[in-house]
Amino acid sequence: MKKRALVVCPGRGTYNAAELGYLQTHHAARLDVIATVDAARVAKGQVPISQLDSAAKYTPSVHMTGDNASPLIYACAMADFAAIDRDRFDIVAVTGNSMGWYLALACAGILDLAGGARLVNNMGGLMHQKGAGGQIVWSIVDDNWQIQENKILFIRNLMAQANIISEIKIYVSIRLGGMIVFAADEAGLKWLMERLPKDDRFPLRLMHHAAFHSPLLNHIVPIARAENQASDFGRGDIPAIDGQGRIWSPSAFSRTAIYDYTLGAQLTDSYDFTRAVQVAAAEFAPDTIIVLGPGTSLGAPTIQALIASGWRGLSGKADFQARQQDTPILISMGMADQRAWAESAMVHTNKR
Structure with a gap:
């Protein structure tokens, strides 16, 4: 029987020195994802993410800026999402932290791979150039x-x-x-x-990092809407939970509504990742939570949110660690020893 899985998408700050080469190491065969994101970059005269990922050295002034970090994280996360074994996992919902909302839109099928790449690349560049605070x-x-x-x-x-x-x-x-x-x-x-x-x-x-999710970015909204088209947004295939804890169920929302939130309140209002995780866990009853890479920093906040709500009687860090030893309730694909728990056998065949 398949396990019900909630997928959690990472935000900014997750592609660091330890993640250099993430695409080469884990997804060299995932040419569809890499080529799609590279195309969005080349169209704007930017360095392809494949080149950034294969650099000989991690350079903070290059790899950490929003215009480069955002599409790198998008490519890594979407490749991880594609690698999840659908014969073992039924993905019942997706959510994400901050920029991870854009990734969740792509995982949910509300944006296609190319549309997600354009949105992430446009917003990463815009925040880098015009972000405040x-x-x-x-x-x-x-x-x-x-x-x-x-x-x-x-x-x-x-x-x-x-x-x-x-x-x-x-x-x-x-x-x-x-x-x-x-x-x-x-x-x-x-x-x-x-x-x-x-x-x-x-x-x-x-x-x-700019002053994301605050009125200090009010000036970004009209620029973001001018650079990103509502026509990229579709009906979706998987429920997505946003930064207000609202559920966007497939075909149960308007294109205008999700566009307005994504390039409106999502930029200027507080983002409640804690509530998003708690709502997703309560409403969709996952057996397993899969946190996409790159990086490993989002696993702890995800579990902390569930501890705060008492999900499945989860009482603290020690309790979580004990449960992980038996039947893992959280799989962090950014951790080498855990990603194999989520990947399909075909992924391992391609790596060899």
Whole structure:
């Protein structure tokens, strides 16, 4: 019997030095995906992603910028999606984090492969050229991935203070499982870094990131709509859950509505990845959650979101790790030792 699978798509910041060569290593035979994304790049006079992925050295100033990172991540994730064994998994829903919404649209069949490549490449370039502000990540969980209520209260008080200071602009950008991502202008970023309690990792300023999912990107909306056509959006084949926890079921929505959200509220309003995962898990009852590569950073936020909702009695990090040893509930395709759990036998044959 097939397992019901929820697919989770990664956002920006997931193609790092460890992922250099991801396409060459895992998807050299996936010429359809690579050629399609390369075509979108070449049409705009940009370096093909196949060339970026095969570079001798990872260069942050090249590989981390939105215009290059976005299509690289799209190609890796879509190739991973195509490699999932459909004889073993019935994909019942898809969702994603931030830019991962664009990937989810392509996985769901709302955009075809070429349409998704154009959207991701256009938006990556637009954010790189015209994005404003930046993002800071701060953890709100303890070592067992339980949300700490004192940190939630701290954030509420901090935002209340920020809202009455006219010289700074600060917003909650993403609710990311056990983390909160803030969007702010430069003055706001400085203010946050001075006030958020520090540990060995957080608060973390995200490099080459604009103030995604906040009013600081209001100016991007008309430009994005001019560069991306509503005609690229279709009816879909798989339900997709967006950053507000709304379900877009196949043939149950209008092209105008999903276009307006994707190039409207998705850019300027807070993105609730936590809610998206919780809704997907509650409504579609997956047996397994498959997180597409590249990278491995989205697995923890996904499970943290499920711990917060008590999905299947999941109580914390230790509980999750114990369950993974028996029958894995999460497969991270960015992890070499896990991707084989999701891939079809044909993929392994092609690699050999």
